[in-house]
Amino acid sequence: MKDLLRTAHLSREDVDLLLDTAAAFATNPLRSRDALANRSVAIYMTKPSTRTRLASETAVAHLGGTPIFLRGDDLQIGRGETIADTARVVSGFCSALLIRTFDQSDVDELGAHASIPVINGLTDLDHPTQLLADWATIREVFGNDIAGRKFTYVGDGNNMAHAWLAMGAILGAHVVVSSPTGKLAPDHDAIATARAIAETTGGKIEIDHDPENAAKGSSVLYTDVWMSMGDPESERTEKLAALAPYQINDHLMGLAEKDAIFMHCLPAHRGEEVTASVIDGPRSHIWREAFHRRTTIQAIMYHLVRGELTGRT
Numbered sequence: 001m002k003d004l005l006r007t008a009h010l011s012r013e014d015v016d017l018l019l020d021t022a023a024a025f026a027t028n029p030l031r032s033r034d035a036l037a038n039r040s041v042a043i044y045m046t047k048p049s050t051r052t053r054l055a056s057e058t059a060v061a062h063l064g065g066t067p068i069f070l071r072g073d074d075l076q077i078g079r080g081e082t083i084a085d086t087a088r089v090v091s092g093f094c095s096a097l098l099i100r101t102f103d104q105s106d107v108d109e110l111g112a113h114a115s116i117p118v119i120n121g122l123t124d125l126d127h128p129t130q131l132l133a134d135w136a137t138i139r140e141v142f143g144n145d146i147a148g149r150k151f152t153y154v155g156d157g158n159n160m161a162h163a164w165l166a167m168g169a170i171l172g173a174h175v176v177v178s179s180p181t182g183k184l185a186p187d188h189d190a191i192a193t194a195r196a197i198a199e200t201t202g203g204k205i206e207i208d209h210d211p212e213n214a215a216k217g218s219s220v221l222y223t224d225v226w227m228s229m230g231d232p233e234s235e236r237t238e239k240l241a242a243l244a245p246y247q248i249n250d251h252l253m254g255l256a257e258k259d260a261i262f263m264h265c266l267p268a269h270r271g272e273e274v275t276a277s278v279i280d281g282p283r284s285h286i287w288r289e290a291f292h293r294r295t296t297i298q299a300i301m302y303h304l305v306r307g308e309l310t311g312r313t
Contacts, residue, residue, distance in 0.1 A: 001311035003111040003118040004300055006104075007128040007166040008193050011312040012201060015135070015170055018309075021299035022136045022292060029062045029294075035302050036065025039095040045121070046072035046101040047229050051266060052121045052129065055293035056098050059301055062294075068094065072101075087113035095305055098297070102230055117304040119297075124230065125187070127159050130265050131167040132296035134222070137289045141261055142219060152176040152218040152256075154211050155246050155273050156239075157186035160224040160265055165194035165205055170312070172201035178214035179207075180242045197312070211246045215255040222263045223248050223273045240272065249275040253283060261285045 001009065010018075024031060041060045045053065053069065060067040072078055077086045087110045090097050097114060099107055100121035111118040120128055142149065153164040157179035165186065168175025175194075179185050186207065195205045208214040215221055226243045227236055248262065262274070262284045270276040279286060303309050 001309040002304070002307075003114075004128055004304060004309070005107055005111045005118065005120050006126050007131055007163045008170075008197060009311055010128070010167075010170055011310055012170055012172070014303075014309045014311065015132070015167070017303060018132055018296060018299045019136050019139060021302060022132065022295040023139075025062070025295040025298045026136075026292070029298070032063055032302055034064045036060060036063040036095060036305065039064075040066040040068050040093065041301065042068050042070060042090050042094045042097045043121075044070045044072075044075070044090075044097060044099045044101075047122065049100055049121075051290050051293045052098075052100055052297075055129075055297045056121065058294050059298035062298055063301060065095070083109045084113040086110070087118075088115075091115040096301055098301075117301075119300055119304065121297075123159065124228075125159055125162060125190075126166075127163045127265070128167075129293065129297055129300065130160065131163045132300070133289055133292035134164075134263060134265070135167060135171065136292040136296055137263065137285055138220060140288065141285065146171070146173055146219075149219040149257075150174045150176060150217050151220045151222070152178060152214050153222045153224075154178045154214060154248055154252070155223040156226055156228070156243060157184055158224060158228055160222075161186045162190035164222065165190060166197065169194040169197035169201060169203045169205055172198070172203040174204040174206075176206040176208050176214045176218070178209065178211045178246065180246070181209055184239070184242055185209075211252060212255055215252045218256040219260050220263055221248050221253060221256055221260060224265055225267065225269055226273050227269075243273070247273060247275065248278055250277055253278055263289055266290060
């Protein structure tokens with residue numbers, strides 16, 4: 001496996017390896033400080049970022065490499081140079097490329113033409129690096145034995161919902177996505193992919209449009225912003241009205257298990273997708289989750305550059 005382009009491309013063995021290595025990096029960030037010595041990693045972002053940028057640059061530095069941050073208008077790709085040509089040029093200078101952008105097809109094309117590992121740092125379709133950080137956090141709280149537990153995402157059926165379904169399926173978990181019907185529901189192909197994976201892992205994939213029913217008995221309640229980057233501002237009023245019943249609040253948390261935790265990929269809009277009482281309360285694990293963006297991206301870079309991920313067959 002040369003690249004990490006989509007969450008669904010990971011095997012269970014890959015995820016276990018990455019999470020074990022991330023746990024080791026959490027304890028000792030500099031344990032592999034020479035892994036990227038005298039090497040550079042390009043970090044190309046056409047979308048603004050706080051956690052992904054900080055986590056990526058820190059991860060490269062902790063591996064002994066030099067991060068090269070590139071904005072969307074820093075490369076000739078913004079002036080008509082092809083993605084394929086860009087991939088070949090970056091491959092001649094760097095040992096890996098992490099990209100955060102809009103179109104999944106751009107990431108797929110970079111992976112097809114680059115000779116170095118390409119890492120999906122977020123697209124409108126998927127967010128694999130975030131899901132690894134999420135599950136690193138979940139394992140710290142609940143351990144590796146998740147039998148009998150239910151993990152629920154509530155809100156917009158966006159890239160986070162897609163990644164949540166895929167990663168849950170890979171790990172054989174009982175995963176629920178609760179969103180409105182119609183255009184705010186998860187992509188049909190993403191659901192089908194997750195269900196196909198779950199058939200091989202013993203996982204359980206559910207789409208439940210009733211947030212209260214979805215929250216009942218859950219060990220994790222997870223959400224994301226309702227207005228993502230690139231969403232038309234003209235749709236704000238309609239979208240927020242449709243998602244209002246999906247706010248994670250004290251009532252919804254009360255329907256979950258007594259040991260349930262709240263998670264959010266951030267940034268958060270208090271008063272929209274989550275109330276302040278929940279996100280700033282004792283059951284919230286958002287800061288540890290954000291911390292693990294670095295440990296998991298560090299693990300991805302370490303193992304991809306060494307050619308140690310197998311991918312799902």
